[in-house]
Structure formats: structure tokens, C-alpha cells
Amino acid sequence: xxxxxxxxxxxxxxxxDRVTITCRASQSISSCLNWYQQKSGKAxxxxxxxxxxLESGVPSRFSGSGSGTDFTLTISSLQPxxxxxxxxxxxYTTSHSFGQGTKLEIK
Amino acid sequence: xxxxxxxxxxxxKPTQTLTLTCTFSGFSLSTGGVGVGWIRQPPGKxxxxxxxxxxxxxxxxxxxxxxxxxxxxxxxxxxxxxxxxNMDPVDTATYFCAHLRGFDSSAYYFEYFQHWGQGTLVxxxx
Numbered sequence: 001x002x003x004x005x006x007x008x009x010x011x012x013x014x015x016x017d018r019v020t021i022t023c024r025a026s027q028s029i030s031s032c033l034n035w036y037q038q039k040s041g042k043a044x045x046x047x048x049x050x051x052x053x054l055e056s057g058v059p060s061r062f063s064g065s066g067s068g069t070d071f072t073l074t075i076s077s078l079q080p081x082x083x084x085x086x087x088x089x090x091x092y093t094t095s096h097s098f099g100q101g102t103k104l105e106i107k
Numbered sequence: 108x109x110x111x112x113x114x115x116x117x118x119x120k121p122t123q124t125l126t127l128t129c130t131f132s133g134f135s136l137s138t139g140g141v142g143v144g145w146i147r148q149p150p151g152k153x154x155x156x157x158x159x160x161x162x163x164x165x166x167x168x169x170x171x172x173x174x175x176x177x178x179x180x181x182x183x184x185x186x187x188x189x190x191x192x193n194m195d196p197v198d199t200a201t202y203f204c205a206h207l208r209g210f211d212s213s214a215y216y217f218e219y220f221q222h223w224g225q226g227t228l229v230x231x232x233x
Contacts, residue, residue: 001170034219036154043203043223044146044154050217087154091218094167098146098154 002026002090006099012107017078021102023071023088032092035064035073038101039084047086048073078104109133111143111204111224118230119194125229129187129204136162136182142207143180143187144220147200155200159207160187194231201226 003026013019023033031051036044046055048064051071061076075082083106088099115127129143136143144159158178159167168176177190187204203226209218 030215032215032217036220038154043205043226044220045223046219046221049219050212050215055221089154089156089219095169096144096156096159098156100153 001095002029002093002097004088004090004097004099006086006088006102008102009100010103010105012105013078014107015078015080019075019078019104021073021086021104023066023073023099025069025071025090025092028068029090029092031067032090033064033066033071034089034091035062036087036089037082037084038087044087080106109206109222111206111222113202113204113224113227115202115227115229117228118232120233121195121231123194125189125191125194125198127189127191127202127204127227127229129189129224131185131187131204131206134206136160136180136185136187138162140209140218142209142218144205144207145178145187145189145202146205146220147198147202148226149197149200152200157191157202158189161207161209196231199229199231201228 005024007022033051035048038044052064085101085103111131142161145157160178160180175192180187204224205220206222208221
């Protein structure tokens with residue numbers, strides 16, 4: 001099984017800040033990495049797929065990068081609606097797996 | 108517009124079998140590259156990938172839960188059913204179904220959950 005480890009587990013930031021969340025895979029997953037945003041009580045929503053492709057309708061302040069084992073999700077300028085929990089997901093193996101999540105809170 | 112909705116019991120007893128149905132619209136599970144998956148989330152915890160069925164009836168399961176899970180599709184009725192046997196209180200969670208989009212790019216194959224249902228909370232308790 002591929003283990004996905006996100007860091008940090010939680011993060012406090014202010015509106016307008018630039019924020020980076022990291023996801024590390026226990027083995028190489030090429031670029032098969034997706035990022036989701038989940039707000040409290042809601043279903044997740046895809047932001048980035050294939051490590052760096054922005055899903056249609058997602059604001060351009062979200063970006064993804066990385067390949068192999070190390071990946072990042074960057075929010076260039078935090079907006080109030082961005083405070084949520086973020087998950088990475090690897091799609092490299094026949095059974096996917098998620099990271100443990102990063103909770104982004106208002107400072 | 109793609110929509111998915113989960114349905115099933117809200118309360119099951121330990122050792123019972125859980126059967127959840129995902130009813131969807133706006134896409135066909137006979138279209139290449141499409142799948143429907145199940146993901147769960149215990150209260151206050153992370154997402155856990157459970158199972159996936161593809162347009163060609165290929166099926167994938169979480170290795171840790173494989174012996175307890177079964178996923179089937181009914182393309183004509185636009186639904187996918189997940190069964191989980193021998194339920195335990197630790198299986199208490201919100202269960203989501205989701206539409207999977209798969210595609211080829213630069214000799215690689217990528218896939219992700221593009222649309223999600225609202226989720227259904229299942230509590231396991233005697």
C-alpha cells in the first residue's frame with residue numbers, strides 16, 4: 001500500500017497570505033496526485049488533478065506541483081472561503097489512498 | 108449536470124451487512140474512462156478510499172477491507188451498490204459515492220473523483 005503523508009496537519013493563516021501544503025508518498029507515484037478541498041459538513045471538491053492541472057471552475061490562486069514522491073498545493077492569496085480541510089489522493093495504484101488532511105484555519 | 112446520491116440505512120447493528128446504493132444522473136457507466144467509487148469518513152477523521160467500479164466492470168478494493176467489500180453496478184438503472192459485511196462500531200462514518208473521471212495524457216493514465224454525492228451517515232451500534 002502507498003502511504004500519503006501531509007504536512008502540516010493544521011495551519012493558521014490570514015486572508016491574503018500565501019500558503020503551501022505538502023504531500024509525500026511512500027513510493028513514487030509519478031504525477032498521479034489529486035488535491036481536494038472539504039468544508040465542514042460538505043463533500044470534498046476536486047481542486048487539482050494529475051499533480052498540476054486545475055479543475056474547471058477552480059480559482060487560479062490554487063496551484064499544484066511535484067512528481068515522484070513530493071507534491072505541493074499552493075494558495076497564492078488566501079480568501080475567506082478557502083478556510084477548509086485539504087486532502088491529497090494518489091491514483092497511481094489500483095487502490096487509491098488519501099492523505100490524513102491539512103486543516104487550514106483563520107489566524 | 109452530474110449528480111449522485113447515496114441511500115441506505117442510517118443505523119446497522121454489529122455483525123450485520125451494510126448495503127448502500129449510489130443513484131446517479133448526468134453520465135453513463137458504460138462510457139470509457141468513467142467509474143464510480145465509494146469513500147468514507149469517520150466523524151472528525153480523514154477520508155478513506157473503499158472501492159471503485161469502472162465502465163468495463165473492472166473492480167478495485169481497499170486492500171485492508173477487501174474481504175468485506177463488494178461493489179456492483181447496474182448500468183441500465185444508473186446505480187452502484189456497495190456491500191460491507193460484518194459491520195463494527197469503527198465502521199461508523201459518512202459514506203460518499205463519487206464519479207470518477209479517467210483519461211490518458213502523455214502516455215500516463217490519470218483519474219480523479221470529479222463529482223461527489225452529499226454523503227450518508229451510517230452508525231453502527233447495538
